[in-house]
Amino acid sequence: MTISAFQDYLNEHRDRLLADLVEACSIPSVSGQMDACEQMAAWVEARLQRLGASVTRWETEGGPPIIWGVLGEGSASILSYSHYDVQPADPLDLWQSPPFEPSVREGKLYARGVSDDKGDLMARIHAVEMYQALHGTLPLVFKFFVEGEEEVGSPHLAPVAQAHADELKSDGCLWEAGEVDEHGRYTMYLGVKGIQYLELRVRGADTDLHSAYAPMVINPAWRLVxxxxxxxxxxxxxxxDGFMEHVRPPTPAEEALVERIPFDGQALRSRWGLRSWLNDMDDREALRQFVFAPTCTICGLRSGFIDAGTKTVLPSQAFVKLDFRLVPDLTPELVVELLRAHLDRRGFHDIEIVPLSSLSSSKADPESPFVRKVIAVATEVYGHEPVVYPSHGGSGPMYPLASGLGMDSVTVGVGYTGSNLHAPNENIRLEDYFNNVLFLARLLQSYAGA
Amino acid sequence: MTISAFQDYLNEHRDRLLADLVEACSIPSVSGQMDACEQMAAWVEARLQRLGASVTRWETEGGPPIIWGVLGEGSASILSYSHYDVQPADPLDLWQSPPFEPSVREGKLYARGVSDDKGDLMARIHAVEMYQALHGTLPLVFKFFVEGEEEVGSPHLAPVAQAHADELKSDGCLWEAGEVDEHGRYTMYLGVKGIQYLELRVRGADTDLHSAYAPMVINPAWRLVxxxxxxxxxxxxxxxDGFMEHVRPPTPAEEALVERIPFDGQALRSRWGLRSWLNDMDDREALRQFVFAPTCTICGLRSGFIDAGTKTVLPSQAFVKLDFRLVPDLTPELVVELLRAHLDRRGFHDIEIVPLSSLSSSKADPESPFVRKVIAVATEVYGHEPVVYPSHGGSGPMYPLASGLGMDSVTVGVGYTGSNLHAPNENIRLEDYFNNVLFLARLLQSYAGA
Structure with missing residues (x-):
């Protein structure tokens, strides 16, 4: 079974598949818009049924349903995560074509959600369809999990994952996103960092006071500092206290992956107007830290008078917004616990910790059979070894369907660095799309006779 | 010469003097409103001429004139500082009577500027007028310095004071403000702290970045902290480094004054919702610090995302607004110099210092003949020893007409703690007003035959 049969199929059916993707992107399923999201859910449901999947709606309280579709036969199984909701399209006047009237220009398809995440979903549907057309029943159980609340933080993902753990559990998970980088290299992520976003709040007097009283009255801004x-x-x-003890060192396999990531530090520093990295790190170390380091970032800081000019005021309140990016084995709950104990131990009982949002970290084992297989197939189809990050530096709701179920998860996506995610003129390159369909079909095929 | 002649005069002329004060307060000379300020300057000029003073307009570039009026004879001299401009009156809807239609209710006169500072000025004019009516020519040279830019920071005060140093130099200066406290005690201040108000600014990348990049990119908020x-x-x-070495310790006379200041710390803490003073100081120590300590206050602090909710951003900028309250011998220039050297020595060359405004400290010698005389006369007229602060905890433009000319300056005013300075329903108690006229007349009289 060679790759050329798939390539011939894609050449022959290209227009039909593109029309199918265009149809999916024409439904304005902006996250939170219940009517449009329901319309999109019904479309996905029908589309998966047409594929031959056994489809169920998992209703969520107050949100649009999760569409759950299963097909194929065999002892192996893959879970596919994607979402049918999209970001709002505004500012509309910056779009060169209407966001929900998909438009092809110079080999690119422009539409809101075409990359994030309808393209990813449709590529998987088209890969399954192509495999079935050429080879019949899938040689593994393929499970579509398609939710409609990703862009508003996936509030129902964790409870649904817990309730359906047995059905979800598979040999591995294909996550959303992943892209072709600016040098044409296919890029995948084996995980995400967790996050604990919280505020520290300090109060002083009941109201702001004249700063003449500074020698007598607590200044919450100083206390926060x-x-x-x-x-x-x-x-x-x-x-x-104790924070860094919970950081699991990277494995040799993870270190090896990072060593193979091409990284042009100078280009990035120029783009951002920086003369050097933090602490004068060299490029390789900066990349290592990006992938492996937990963080504690001041995202926002506020006290007193912040307009132009002067006001001699002793502020009554101060707050900081901190985001902690978490790597195994740091959990969001542990961070709050350690921070509370740390502050109390130093007499800062008066400083209030207000957790605002959190996500757990998730990481696949680069040496697991599933991850090795995905990387091997990508290497074959894309013609080069993919760039594989052991973890993204950012966070996402991967945990409940990945590490949370003891599963390895890999991002697989149709985008590229110019896809304008969450921005006007979101687009994908059609070439990337069909390459991704091919890659996914070969991945399915790799289970045949296994 | 007893006090009763003055008291009889005040009883007889009360309505006329009040009408005169009302007329002064009817001119809406809001600082920066050039037409109204010019009208008020002309009014003051004519009023001082009517008093028999030799009056000169000292023009300022781009601002309203300073009215300079001199009268009386003798080897002794007093400089009187006051200002004819007033704060804006808004929010207007919170006034119970229109701010520039002075209104008497329950023994109080309500009007914008009636306390700050037209009442102070008129009390001095009325004291001189009364003295002249009863005793003829003043037994000392009395110099009215009336400016029109106090509420916008007195930008021309220092250069004018330098240019006219010889004419201004007197045995002492009567400054504006000063009040009757909530227990009926007349309160005076022998000085003000200086101030250096500045910003520290830190920059990172050219734009805010996704906080995933925190392990690699400088965070200006952390650097500021x-x-x-x-x-x-x-x-x-x-x-x-070196800052506290420039703090001159209080003299025994200053310490003695502070020991005699009545201070109800508990009442103040209750009003402000505080359980204790900073560092658990007792009330006396808190008061000492208020009077004698230099400060470094965070008045404002800002970086990144400060709205409700979460945004995972690595800020590109951070700033703090600091006000330093200065006691002798700290000067505004010295603070910037010491801070720059201190930051540079610790590698913070990248942190920019932006001075925004400054004033020098000023302090009278509590044991000087002028100050002793003022306190003695106040004790006689008010029937109790006045409360005398060696310095206010706040700042004001006193220096150019006081310590800057080697002169002792004392605040003398007609207000009380409920005067609502800079706020709606500014008012004075008529009783306080006429007591102040009496006090000032007795002060003039104390120079007779000296």
Missing amino acids: QALNTIKAPDDRITI | QALNTIKAPDDRITI
């Missing part, structure tokens, strides 16, 4: 100073060292180390 | 932490200790001591 003092507290913050105990949780990070000048060299950027996080110094919360 | 680290720098701030080097300039103040957790016990609130200012730790800028």
